[in-house]
Amino acid sequence: MKKPAVHFPTVATIAHEGPGSANPLAFRHYNPAEVIDGRTMKEHLRFSIAYWHAFRGTGSDPFGPGTICRPWESGKDPVSVAKVRMDAAFEFFQKIQAPFWCFHDRDIAPEGRTLAESNKNLDQIVAHAKTLQKATGVKLLWGTANLFSNPRYMCGASTNPDAHVFAYAAAQVKKALEVTQELGGENYVFWGGREGYETLLNTNLKREQEHLAAFMHLAVNYARSIGFKGQFLIEPKPKEPTKHQYDFDVASGVAFLRTFGLEKHFKFNIETNHATLAGHTFEHEIEVAAAQGMLGSIDANTGDLLLGWDTDQFNTNVKELTLAMVSILRAGGLGSGGFNFDAKLRRPSIDPEDLFHAHIGGMDAYALAFKLARRILAEGKFEQFVADRYASFDTGFGRDIETGKATFKSLEKLVLTKLGEPTPRSGKQEYLENLLNTYLHG
Ligand code: XLS
Ligand code: NI
Ligand code: NI
Numbered sequence: 001m002k003k004p005a006v007h008f009p010t011v012a013t014i015a016h017e018g019p020g021s022a023n024p025l026a027f028r029h030y031n032p033a034e035v036i037d038g039r040t041m042k043e044h045l046r047f048s049i050a051y052w053h054a055f056r057g058t059g060s061d062p063f064g065p066g067t068i069c070r071p072w073e074s075g076k077d078p079v080s081v082a083k084v085r086m087d088a089a090f091e092f093f094q095k096i097q098a099p100f101w102c103f104h105d106r107d108i109a110p111e112g113r114t115l116a117e118s119n120k121n122l123d124q125i126v127a128h129a130k131t132l133q134k135a136t137g138v139k140l141l142w143g144t145a146n147l148f149s150n151p152r153y154m155c156g157a158s159t160n161p162d163a164h165v166f167a168y169a170a171a172q173v174k175k176a177l178e179v180t181q182e183l184g185g186e187n188y189v190f191w192g193g194r195e196g197y198e199t200l201l202n203t204n205l206k207r208e209q210e211h212l213a214a215f216m217h218l219a220v221n222y223a224r225s226i227g228f229k230g231q232f233l234i235e236p237k238p239k240e241p242t243k244h245q246y247d248f249d250v251a252s253g254v255a256f257l258r259t260f261g262l263e264k265h266f267k268f269n270i271e272t273n274h275a276t277l278a279g280h281t282f283e284h285e286i287e288v289a290a291a292q293g294m295l296g297s298i299d300a301n302t303g304d305l306l307l308g309w310d311t312d313q314f315n316t317n318v319k320e321l322t323l324a325m326v327s328i329l330r331a332g333g334l335g336s337g338g339f340n341f342d343a344k345l346r347r348p349s350i351d352p353e354d355l356f357h358a359h360i361g362g363m364d365a366y367a368l369a370f371k372l373a374r375r376i377l378a379e380g381k382f383e384q385f386v387a388d389r390y391a392s393f394d395t396g397f398g399r400d401i402e403t404g405k406a407t408f409k410s411l412e413k414l415v416l417t418k419l420g421e422p423t424p425r426s427g428k429q430e431y432l433e434n435l436l437n438t439y440l441h442g
Contacts, residue, residue, distance in 0.1 A: 007072055007088035008352055013095045014360060025356055030367035032097045036374070045370060046338030047363055048100035048141040050299075052107045053312065053344035054355060055089045061347060068350050078110035079121055083128050090132040096359050100141035102189075102340050105176045106149065115168070119175050126179045133183060141187060141338045142233065142269075142297070143180030145173045148193035148241065158215030159195045159208035159246070166211060173219055181228045186336040187297060188223065189269050190216065191235040196242030212246055213260035220265045231336045233269040233296045236285075238278040240310055249278040250288040267296030267335075271342055272324075273303040273310050283323045290331035297337025298328075300362060314343045314362040318372070319440055321365055325373035326382075339366055372439050381435060385428070 016034075017026035032042035058066025072088045075081040086108065093101055105118075109125040112118040133139060147157035147169050155161060157169035180188050195212055197203040220232060234257070236247040247253045250268050257263040268289040275285040289295040302315035315321060328334060341362050345354050376382060392398040397414055400406040 005084075005087065007091050008095060008356075011095055011353060011356055014097060014356065025353070025360070027097075027360060027367070028364050029371065030097075030360075030363040041367060041370075042097065042099055044333075045363075045366060046100060046141065046334065047098045047366070048102050048338045048340035049089070049093055049096070049098050049359070050340055050342045051089060051101060051103040053342065054092065054359075055085055056107050057344045059345065059347040059350065064347075067347050068345065070352070079124055082109055082121075082125050086125065086128055086132060090136050090138060092355065093138045094136050096356060096363070098138070098359070098363075100139050100338050100340070102140070102142050102144075102342075104144050104146035105172065105179065106146040111150065115171055118172075122175065122179060126182055129183055140180065140183045140185040141340055142189045142230070143176055143183065143185045144189040144191065145169075145176035147172065147195075153194055156194045156196070156208070156242075157192075158212050159192075159197075161202075161204075161208075166215065170215065170218060173215075174222055177219065177223050177228060178226065180230065181223075181226055185230050187231045187233050187269075188219075188228070189233045189235055189297075190219075190247075191237065191269075192245060192247050193237070193241055195247070196239070196245035198243050209246055209256070210260075213256070213262065216260070216262055216266075220262070231296055232266045233337070234266050235269040235271060235274070235299065236278070237271065237274040237310070240277065249275070249280060250285045250292075250294075254288075254292055254294065263294075267294045267337075269297040269299055269337070269340075270295070271299035271301060272315060272320075273301050273312060274299070276303050277308075277310060281323075282320060283327050286324055286327040286331070290327060295328065295331050295334065295337075297334055298324075298339045299342035300339045300366065301341065301343035312342060312344045313346075314341065314358045316361045316365045318365050318368055319436075321369035322372045322376070322436075322440065325366075325369045326376055329370075329373050329377055376436075376439055382432065385432065389425075389427075 011025060015026055016031035017023055017028065019028045021028055030041060030045070032040060034041045036044060057068065059068040060066040070088070072084045073081060075084060089101070105122055108129065109121040112121055147153050152165055152168060153160070158166055160166055177188060192212065197205065197208065234247055234253050236249045236253045237245055238248045239245055246256065250270065253268060254263070257266050270282070270285045270289060272282040275282045286295060300315060301312045302317065304311045304313065341359060343358065343362060345358055349358070393402050397406055397411065
């Protein structure tokens with residue numbers, strides 16, 4: 001039998017060599033096999049590779065074309081190229097020891113001249129993906145539909161002013177749900193890149209939001225009708241490509257879902273770079289979702305402090321990730337979600353090895369953050385500080401406020417007759433920041 005082609009011949013499976021290792025192609029903190037609390041790190045962290053960046057990213061930017069040329073990208077017809085590309089991808093997933101991958105329909109299979117042709121292309125590639133998933137054990141974290149690249153979606157998909165485009169998007173998502181189901185996807189994501197608007201001069205905002213909600217109801221109903229048991233996720237982003245995106249951040253997403261009776265069906269896929277574009281920190285968005293019991297999954301990346309767009313970089317900021325991990329672990333983890341590296345190489349990073357360095361850096365930073373956050377929570381110093389800070393609500397009139405027994409009248413009486421002026425207490429932020437540094441740097 002012919003031996004299968006090797007697409008990354010210079011790189012072997014990345015091994016864990018520990019923090020002392022000087023090998024740039026080894027993990028220092030991510031040890032997939034290490035058992036913590038009865039589960040391996042691989043199972044705890046559920047890392048996932050984003051197909052669109054890792055295998056469709058070319059390094060192009062608004063000022064110039066792609067710089068990254070992969071050997072498997074040349075071939076006879078687009079469907080055969082898509083198959084070889086997918087072989088390369090699964091070799092990478094295995095070598096980097098990621099248990100999951102994610103895709104948009106159009107990342108994995110070429111779009112045809114008609115919807116029927118696109119569906120046919122997709123079916124061929126999905127069959128191939130199914131074989132590769134079975135052979136490697138790599139699973140699908142989530143699937144989604146690309147409703148933003150094709151010019152037909154230039155004014156939105158479900159929020160397009162033309163019902164014809166809505167119908168087309170519905171047909172496309174129907175198929176995307178079917179293939180996500182076929183590949184055992186554990187979640188399905190909606191990121192509404194063009195579900196927003198540029199100017200009110202041509203936009204009926206209320207109608208567009210109603211259409212977006214109607215679309216989501218149709219998707220949920222159809223998914224359930226075909227027996228899809230995965231979790232639906234909304235991925236908020238404030239802007240880019242549209243100026244005003246309807247799923248601005250988690251808080252506006254919660255309001256949208258509750259307004260339209262969708263809250264039972266959805267959780268949030270939170271992306272670091274989207275959080276910061278919305279003027280929030282990553283951990284803020286996680287905490288807002290967790291407070292609603294709606295923390296679903298993470299798109300792991302970061303932006304650049306000096307650039308105001310979604311630069312989708314690999315995140316190696318252990319401090320930021322530790323704070324995020326504390327919030328995630330305190331909320332009970334991500335359930336069927338995971339950490340999906342929605343991150344791309346910089347334009348000059350053109351070597352196949354760069355794909356490994358990038359993911360090793362991201363995985364190690366998350367793994368270290370995971371360990372630090374576990375220690376922080378186990379020692380409970382911050383938890384204790386916060387509990388003490390709110391202790392006045394645990395008993396007496398504080399408790400009455402929380403349980404709804406207090407009234408303005410009763411509280412006024414208390415202040416006038418007994419309590420008087422409150423005694424200020426320090427928030428101790430600097431002390432706490434120093435305490436955090438003792439975990440990060442000893
Ligand atoms: C774009 C989004 C996108 C989603 C999937 O900014 O992050 O990649 O994750 O459609
Ligand atoms: Ni994303
Ligand atoms: Ni993004």
